Amino acid sequence: MDQGTESAQPPAVGGDLTIGDLARRSGVSPAVLRMWESRHGFPVPRRLASGHRRYAETDVDLVRQVLRRKDAGIRLEVAIAEAAATTPPESPSVFAELRRRHPALAPHRLRKSTLIALSWAIEDECCAVAERPVLFGAFQRPEFYAPSAPRWHELARVARSAVVFADHWDGGAEDADGPVRAALGPRAPMRREWAVVCDAFDATACLSAWELPGQSTVPDRERVFEAVWTVDPVAVRDAARVAASVAADAGVLAAQSLLYELAESPAPRATAPTGVTALFNRVVAYVDRLV
Known part of the structure; x- marks a missing residue:
C-alpha cells in the first residue's frame, strides 16, 4: 500500500484510531508518525489485512508524552524509550x-x-x-x-x-x-x-x-x-x-x-x-x- 494514500482510508470503527485521528489528537503529522515508526519502532500500530494502521486511545497519550519530553530538551530516541516504558505489553503472557x-x-x-x-x-x-x-x-x-x-x-x-x-x-x-x-x-x-x-x-x-x-x-x-x-x-x-x-x-x-x-x-x-x-x-x- 502506498503510505501517501493512507489518509484516504475509511474511518476507523470501535475504539481504534486511524493514523489521521492520532495525528489530529496528538499534534504530530502522519508523516512524522510514520518516520518514528520506521526509525524507532514507535508508536506500534495494529495492521489490518489491507495494511492500514490502527492505534489505541493510549497511543495518543504516549505520543503527547514524547512531545513533552522533547520540549524539555530530551533527545527523541530517549523520549520515545521513556514513554514506551510507561506502558506494559498488551498481554502478561x-x-x-x-x-x-x-x-x-x-x-x-x-x-x-x-x-x-x-x-x-x-x-x-x-x-x-x-x-x-x-x-x-x-x-x-x-x-x-x-x-x-x-x-x-x-x-x-x-x-x-x-x-x-x-x-x-x-x-x-x-x-x-x-x-x-x-x-x-x-x-x-x-x-x-x-x-x-x-x-x-x-x-x-x-x-x-x-x-x-x-x-x-x-x-x-x-x-x-x-x-x-x-x-x-x-x-x-x-x-x-x-x-x-x-x-x-x-x-x-x-x-x-x-x-x-x-x-x-x-x-x-x-x-x-x-x-x-x-x-x-x-x-x-x-x-x-x-x-
Whole structure:
C-alpha cells in the first residue's frame, strides 16, 4: 500500500484510531508518525489485512508524552524509550505476545521432554557466547525448577540480570548469587507457561510454550505444550519486555529499570548462521539424549 494514500482510508470503527485521528489528537503529522515508526519502532500500530494502521486511545497519550519530553530538551530516541516504558505489553503472557506481534512464528505441539532439550540448548549457548545477557525462565512450579536450579545458578553468574518465575516459592532465603525468584499471581497467564528468554547484544534466543488443558493424569515428561521459538532480536526483545513487566508486577525491584532498558529497540544486526548452527547442534544432542 502506498503510505501517501493512507489518509484516504475509511474511518476507523470501535475504539481504534486511524493514523489521521492520532495525528489530529496528538499534534504530530502522519508523516512524522510514520518516520518514528520506521526509525524507532514507535508508536506500534495494529495492521489490518489491507495494511492500514490502527492505534489505541493510549497511543495518543504516549505520543503527547514524547512531545513533552522533547520540549524539555530530551533527545527523541530517549523520549520515545521513556514513554514506551510507561506502558506494559498488551498481554502478561510471553506466548500470547509473541503470537500477537509475530504471527509468522509457527507453533508446534511438543512434549515436555522436548521442551527441556530446547531449553537446555538455549541456556548452554547463551552461557557460552552471550555477553552479560538479560535472562528469564518460566517453570510453572518450583518442583519443575528444582532440577534446573544448578544450571540457572551458573547462568546468573554471567548474566546482567536473571529472573525465574513459578506459581509460588517455598520458604527460605534466595541464593544471593542465583537468579531472582518471581512468584506469579493466582490468575497470571504465565502460571501455565514454559519459557526461556536470552536477550543480549551478541546473542538472542527465546522459547515460549503454554500447556494444553486436560492433562492432569498425563505423566510429567509426556505433557504436551504448544511452543514457538526464535532467534530474531526483535521478537526476543518483545518477549523480554513481557517477562520484565510480569516481574515488576510480582514485586521484583530490579525489573523496573529493566523495563526502561528493554523499551529501546534492539540494535540492528543479522543473525549469524554459525550461531544458529551451534544452537541447532545443541538441540539435536539434547533431544537425542532425552527423547
